[in-house]
Amino acid sequence: MIPLCEARGMRYIIIGAGAVGGAVGGRLAGAGREVVLVARGAQYEALRTHGLRLVTPDGTHVHRLPAVDGPAALGTLREDDVLVLAVKTQDSVAALDAWGPAPVEGGGTAAERLPLVCAQNGVESQRIALRRFSRVYGVCVWLPATFVEPGVVSAAGAPLTGLLHLGRYPSGTDDTARRIAADLEESRFEAPVVADVTRWQYAKLLDNLANAVEAVSGVIDGDEGRALYRRVRAEGEAVLTAAGLPYAGGDEQRAVRGDKVRLRPPDGVARGGGSSWQSLSRGTGTIEADYLNGEICLLGRLHGVPTPLNDLLRRLANTFARERRAAGSLPVAELARLADEAVAFVQEPGAARP
Known part of the structure; x- marks a missing residue:
C-alpha cells in the first residue's frame, strides 16, 4: 500500500x-x-x-x-x-x-x-x-x-x-x-x-463530430472530408438549437484561443489522429462515438430533428471498433456515398438503409 x-x-x-x-x-x-x-x-x-x-x-x-x-x-x-x-x-x-x-x-x-x-x-x-x-x-x-x-x-x-x-x-x-x-x-x-462550462463543451462537441469521420476514413483535411464534416456539423447545430442548448460561437472561441495552443509535434513523434482514431489504431475494441455523434442522435430524437449523418457515423465507428478494423480504412468517397444514402433514407420512405 x-x-x-x-x-x-x-x-x-x-x-x-x-x-x-x-x-x-x-x-x-x-x-x-x-x-x-x-x-x-x-x-x-x-x-x-x-x-x-x-x-x-x-x-x-x-x-x-x-x-x-x-x-x-x-x-x-x-x-x-x-x-x-x-x-x-x-x-x-x-x-x-x-x-x-x-x-x-x-x-x-x-x-x-x-x-x-x-x-x-x-x-x-x-x-x-x-x-x-x-x-x-x-x-x-x-x-x-x-x-x-x-x-x-x-x-x-x-x-x-x-x-x-x-x-x-x-x-x-x-x-x-x-x-x-x-x-x-x-x-x-x-x-x-x-x-457555464457546458456552453463551451457543446461547442467542442460540434468539433468532435469530425472524430468519427477521421477515425473511419482517415481524412478530415481534404475537400471531401471537410465537405462531409460541414454537413455533419450542420445537423449538430440544428439539434442544439432545437434543444435550446447554447454553445460558444466560432468568433468567441477564436478570440479566447488565439495562438495559445499551436500544434508543434515533437521531433520523432507523429501525432496521428484524434482520440477516436487513436482508439481504432490501438485496437481497444471500443470507441466514444455513442457519446459524441450519439449525443446529437439522442437530442435529435428527443426534439424531433432527423440526424441521419451522425447516426451513420456512430454506427460505422462502433462497427470499426468492435470488429477491430484499421483506422482510416474506409475511402472518404465511399463514406460520402453512404452519407448520401443515409439522408435519402430519411427523406424518401422505403429507400434502402445504408
Missing part, C-alpha cells in the same frame, strides 16, 4: 493516465504538484516500472510518480484529494463505481466528499458522475495529446499545452474550481473558470 504523503497540499489522482490524463498529470507534476496516476494493464506496468515519459515541444520529461490500478492501493483517500476522470466516456461507469465508495480520512466516501473533475470529450460523463458524486466539475478539453506507447504520451501544443475551461456541473463556480485552475495555469495550461 502506498503511504499517505506528509505534505498536505492538493493531490491530483488522475483516473485514466492515457493521452489527456498523462499530459495533465505530467504537466502538474512538472510544476511541483502532487500527482498519482491510475492506469490498467500495460500502461500501469510501464508507469510503475519506468515512470511517465511526456514528450512535448519543449523536450521530453520523465516523471516517476506513484502509479496504482485502483483505489485499494491508496487506502484511505485524503480530504484534499482531487479526482480527475480522464478515461473515455464508455469506461466512466466502471471507474466511478470503483472510486465512488473509496473511504476518505475523517469519514465518508469519495462520492460524498471529494471533487470529481471530468476531463473528457462530450457531456455524458458528468451526467453519469452526478448520479454518484455530489461535487462534479466539467472541463472543456482543448488539448492535443497522443498515447504513443505504454508509458509514453505526447502533448503537441505550444506555447501552452492546452486550454481547459473549468466550472461546476451543471453550472456555477467555487473556490475549489479556482484552486484547481490556479494549479493548471502554473502547469502550462490556460484554465478559465466559467459558470
Whole structure:
C-alpha cells in the first residue's frame, strides 16, 4: 500500500493516465504538484516500472510518480484529494463505481466528499458522475495529446499545452474550481473558470463530430472530408438549437484561443489522429462515438430533428471498433456515398438503409 504523503497540499489522482490524463498529470507534476496516476494493464506496468515519459515541444520529461490500478492501493483517500476522470466516456461507469465508495480520512466516501473533475470529450460523463458524486466539475478539453506507447504520451501544443475551461456541473463556480485552475495555469495550461462550462463543451462537441469521420476514413483535411464534416456539423447545430442548448460561437472561441495552443509535434513523434482514431489504431475494441455523434442522435430524437449523418457515423465507428478494423480504412468517397444514402433514407420512405 502506498503511504499517505506528509505534505498536505492538493493531490491530483488522475483516473485514466492515457493521452489527456498523462499530459495533465505530467504537466502538474512538472510544476511541483502532487500527482498519482491510475492506469490498467500495460500502461500501469510501464508507469510503475519506468515512470511517465511526456514528450512535448519543449523536450521530453520523465516523471516517476506513484502509479496504482485502483483505489485499494491508496487506502484511505485524503480530504484534499482531487479526482480527475480522464478515461473515455464508455469506461466512466466502471471507474466511478470503483472510486465512488473509496473511504476518505475523517469519514465518508469519495462520492460524498471529494471533487470529481471530468476531463473528457462530450457531456455524458458528468451526467453519469452526478448520479454518484455530489461535487462534479466539467472541463472543456482543448488539448492535443497522443498515447504513443505504454508509458509514453505526447502533448503537441505550444506555447501552452492546452486550454481547459473549468466550472461546476451543471453550472456555477467555487473556490475549489479556482484552486484547481490556479494549479493548471502554473502547469502550462490556460484554465478559465466559467459558470457555464457546458456552453463551451457543446461547442467542442460540434468539433468532435469530425472524430468519427477521421477515425473511419482517415481524412478530415481534404475537400471531401471537410465537405462531409460541414454537413455533419450542420445537423449538430440544428439539434442544439432545437434543444435550446447554447454553445460558444466560432468568433468567441477564436478570440479566447488565439495562438495559445499551436500544434508543434515533437521531433520523432507523429501525432496521428484524434482520440477516436487513436482508439481504432490501438485496437481497444471500443470507441466514444455513442457519446459524441450519439449525443446529437439522442437530442435529435428527443426534439424531433432527423440526424441521419451522425447516426451513420456512430454506427460505422462502433462497427470499426468492435470488429477491430484499421483506422482510416474506409475511402472518404465511399463514406460520402453512404452519407448520401443515409439522408435519402430519411427523406424518401422505403429507400434502402445504408
